[in-house]
Amino acid sequence: xxxxxxxxxxxxxxxxxxxxxxxxxxxxxxxxxxxxxxxxxxxxxxxxxxxxxxxxxxxxxxxxxxxxxxxxxxxxxxxxxxxxxxxxxxxxxxxxxxxxxxxxxxxxxxxxxxxxxxxxxxxxxxxxxxxxxxxxxxxxxxxxxxxxxxxxxxxxxxxxxxxxxxxxxxxxxxxxxxxxxxxxxxxxxxxxxxxxxxxxxxxxxxxxxxxxxxxxxxxxxxxxxxxxxxxxxxxxxxxxxxxxxxxxxxxxxxxxxxxxxxxxxxxxxxxxxxxxxxxxxxxxxxxxxxxxxxxxxxxxxxxxxxxxxxxxxxxxxxxxxxxxxxxxxxx
Amino acid sequence: xxxxxxxxxxxxxxxxxxxxxxxxxxxxxxxxxxxxxxxxxxxxxxxxxxxxxxxxxxxxxxxxxxxxxxxxxxxxxxxxxxxxxxxxxxxxxxxxxxxxxxxxxxxxxxxxxxxxxxxxxxxxxxxxxxxxxxxxxxxxxxxxxxxxxxxxxxxxxxxxxxxxxxxxxxxxxxxxxxxxxxxxxxxxxxxxxxxxxxxxxxxxxxxxxxxxxxxxxxxxxxxxxxxxxxxxxxxxxxxxxxxxxxxxxxxxxxxxxxxxxxxxxxxxxxxxxxxxxxxxxxxxxxxxxxxxxxxxxxxxxxxxxxxxxxxxxxxxxxxxxxxxxxxxxxxxxxxxxxxxxxxxxxxxxxxxxxxxxxxxxxxxxxxxxxxxxxxxxxxxxxxxxxxxxxxxxxxxxxxx
Numbered sequence: 262x263x264x265x266x267x268x269x270x271x272x273x274x275x276x277x278x279x280x281x282x283x284x285x286x287x288x289x290x291x292x293x294x295x296x297x298x299x300x301x302x303x304x305x306x307x308x309x310x311x312x313x314x315x316x317x318x319x320x321x322x323x324x325x326x327x328x329x330x331x332x333x334x335x336x337x338x339x340x341x342x343x344x345x346x347x348x349x350x351x352x353x354x355x356x357x358x359x360x361x362x363x364x365x366x367x368x369x370x371x372x373x374x375x376x377x378x379x380x381x382x383x384x385x386x387x388x389x390x391x392x393x394x395x396x397x398x399x400x401x402x403x404x405x406x407x408x409x410x411x412x413x414x415x416x417x418x419x420x421x422x423x424x425x426x427x428x429x430x431x432x433x434x435x436x437x438x439x440x441x442x443x444x445x446x447x448x449x450x451x452x453x454x455x456x457x458x459x460x461x462x463x464x465x466x467x468x469x470x471x472x473x474x475x476x477x478x479x480x481x482x483x484x485x486x487x488x489x490x491x492x493x494x495x496x497x498x499x500x501x502x503x504x505x506x507x508x509x510x511x512x513x514x515x516x517x518x519x520x521x522x523x524x525x526x527x528x529x530x531x532x533x534x535x536x537x538x539x540x541x542x543x544x545x546x547x548x549x550x551x552x553x554x555x556x557x558x559x560x561x562x563x564x565x566x567x568x569x570x571x572x573x574x575x576x577x578x579x580x581x582x583x584x585x586x587x588x589x590x591x592x
Numbered sequence: 593x594x595x596x597x598x599x600x601x602x603x604x605x606x607x608x609x610x611x612x613x614x615x616x617x618x619x620x621x622x623x624x625x626x627x628x629x630x631x632x633x634x635x636x637x638x639x640x641x642x643x644x645x646x647x648x649x650x651x652x653x654x655x656x657x658x659x660x661x662x663x664x665x666x667x668x669x670x671x672x673x674x675x676x677x678x679x680x681x682x683x684x685x686x687x688x689x690x691x692x693x694x695x696x697x698x699x700x701x702x703x704x705x706x707x708x709x710x711x712x713x714x715x716x717x718x719x720x721x722x723x724x725x726x727x728x729x730x731x732x733x734x735x736x737x738x739x740x741x742x743x744x745x746x747x748x749x750x751x752x753x754x755x756x757x758x759x760x761x762x763x764x765x766x767x768x769x770x771x772x773x774x775x776x777x778x779x780x781x782x783x784x785x786x787x788x789x790x791x792x793x794x795x796x797x798x799x800x801x802x803x804x805x806x807x808x809x810x811x812x813x814x815x816x817x818x819x820x821x822x823x824x825x826x827x828x829x830x831x832x833x834x835x836x837x838x839x840x841x842x843x844x845x846x847x848x849x850x851x852x853x854x855x856x857x858x859x860x861x862x863x864x865x866x867x868x869x870x871x872x873x874x875x876x877x878x879x880x881x882x883x884x885x886x887x888x889x890x891x892x893x894x895x896x897x898x899x900x901x902x903x904x905x906x907x908x909x910x911x912x913x914x915x916x917x918x919x920x921x922x923x924x925x926x927x928x929x930x931x932x933x934x935x936x937x938x939x940x941x942x943x944x945x946x947x948x949x950x951x952x953x954x955x956x957x958x959x960x961x962x963x964x965x966x967x968x969x970x971x972x973x974x975x976x977x978x979x980x981x982x983x984x985x986x987x988x989x990x991x992x
Contacts, residue, residue, distance in 0.1 A: 519741065549714050
């Protein structure tokens with residue numbers, strides 16, 4: 262256990278979290294494509310094979326359906342598996358296992374079988390990995406009852422959410438944005454598990470609320486910083502968990518600022534932003550002084566070309582200009 | 593027929609934007625009715641009409657920016673013939689007999705007129721309901737003219753009852769304030785540069801023992817509820833008004849090389865704006881108002897000034913200006929005259945000072961009153977009599 266404040270990367274925070282879980286509890290093991298000898302596609306599990314051995318760091322064949330299914334089976338059998346899927350794009354091959362099995366067993370067994378599996382995967386664009394590797398589909402998973410969907414954005418959440426997820430009796434999906442792995446940040450001494458059912462106000466403000474998660478958090482915080490130079494005080498909310506959504510936190514913020522912009526990298530139609538917007542309309546209509554707005558990824562397959570990819574993703578400048586327009590209409 | 597023109601709402605105004613008509617063609621208007629709103633560098637001003645009559649034609653549409661003096665509408669005197677073209681158009685309407693029977697009455701609005709749906713944010717609608725604001729009278733500044741919370745709060749601030757004013761002043765949007773502030777700054781710059789260029793100022797100063805006036809005021813205020821209490825500034829306004837009655841030469845204008853003292857005493861009271869800058873709206877006939885009426889007028893003016901809702905007559909009618917900087921701690925004010933006026937009187941803070949009277953020294957609350965006078969119109973002798981008169985009226989405060 263580290264007893265000093267440190268600067269570490271997001272990648273190291275995830276690795277520490279897995280290592281700590283495996284040290285604490287024999288039932289915890291990691292499996293996925295290239296997690297062993299290769300050290301993980303994003304180098305998260307580097308050197309862990311040497312430390313824990315093949316039994317607990319398991320390389321799997323390229324069959325998402327098979328190894329996610331195996332993870333669900335292990336969880337049913339009393340283990341606490343951490344299953345890594347390279348990116349959310351490939352998780353579609355395991356969608357049947359996740360939606361029809363993991364999410365439904367508790368219900369189908371009349372409450373007899375919990376499935377305490379944790380499935381981690383990278384998500385998001387921005388690394389020029391093209392249309393089949395770059396999408397943000399976590400909003401889809403937030404549609405499914407029976408699972409929890411986490412999107413740690415900060416070092417502390419990356420470090421602290423895993424253990425809480427493992428202790429949850431139900432399937433938990435953790436989405437790590439691939440552009441965050443190299444991000445450095447401050448981790449307090451003696452890191453502790455964090456809750457996975459609350460959104461957080463990361464920056465207080467009075468003029469408008471920006472609701473976001475994952476890498477969007479940092480774009481929103483940058484935007485808020487620049488907007489404050491124009492005397493626009495932006496409240497930034499990090500959702501942290503997309504399912505279940507913490508309505509109370511963002512509704513309270515809307516009641517304070519009366520304006521809201523939701524930012525996510527997923528496609529706009531039927532996305533998580535649409536769900537949040539609908540909840541605001543249902544419960545905070547009379548607090549709104551302007552229509553709730555969304556800033557989402559452009560509805561195209563992610564372009565490979567760097568400049569086009571950036572154009573397809575919400576950017577800090579987009580947030581700034583939309584917020585300015587929304588706040589300006591305040592007469 | 594008379595033309596209702598874009599008024600000059602200050603020496604420095606060149607043009608204005610017609611924001612809203614409060615009347616439509618065919619409406620009867622009385623002298624003093626507010627019939628339009630005009631946006632100037634100093635905010636939105638409600639403009640009064642000077643004739644009785646009927647609105648014959650509207651010549652300028654809302655949103656248009658026109659120079660001062662441009663005809664905005666034609667006002668037809670009661671009984672006067674309609675303009676040929678409008679009469680022509682009217683001919684097609686029902687019977688000529690009906691017209692003869694009641695030539696003056698405008699036809700009642702046809703009942704088919706559909707109620708226009710108001711574009712308003714949910715929050716603004718809730719606020720309006722809580723504050724009992726009539727939404728048909730609120731101008732929207734949001735997207736496509738939608739009414740938002742700030743619009744409702746402005747409307748609430750301008751709604752007559754000053755003591756029932758909005759619970760919380762709307763947080764001034766700094767972004768908007770920047771443009772507005774620039775406008776005000778420009779207007780002040782123009783007027784003050786002109787004043788300093790054209791007016792040969794002379795300055796006089798006197799110290800006034802305020803112990804009698806303040807003591808009297810305190811006794812009086814003790815009998816009143818907090819809301820009804822009178823501020824010392826009101827005493828000063830009244831004293832100035834009465835002193836102008838004694839020395840009328842300082843009450844008026846210098847226009848085109850001629851000194852024109854005015855009979856009516858309308859005191860412009862400098863009110864600083866939160867965003868910076870100031871305006872000096874008039875308190876009409878201050879000499880004829882009681883202290884209570886003056887207090888009421890002052891409170892109303894301050895609220896409406898800060899809400900950007902002044903009337904055209906208030907912007908143009910002042911015959912002298914008072915600057916009271918006492919609340920900020922300044923002891924003496926040397927003012928710059930607001931043209932075309934010929935005098936400005938300044939008051940500083942009331943401070944306790946050693947005071948010698950009848951060979952005895954004592955501590956008294958002392959006020960420094962100053963006068964900036966236009967030497968083209970009056971001389972120091974006149975100014976001295978004026979300051980002396982203010983002093984006398986303040987000593988004789990029961991008669992204020």
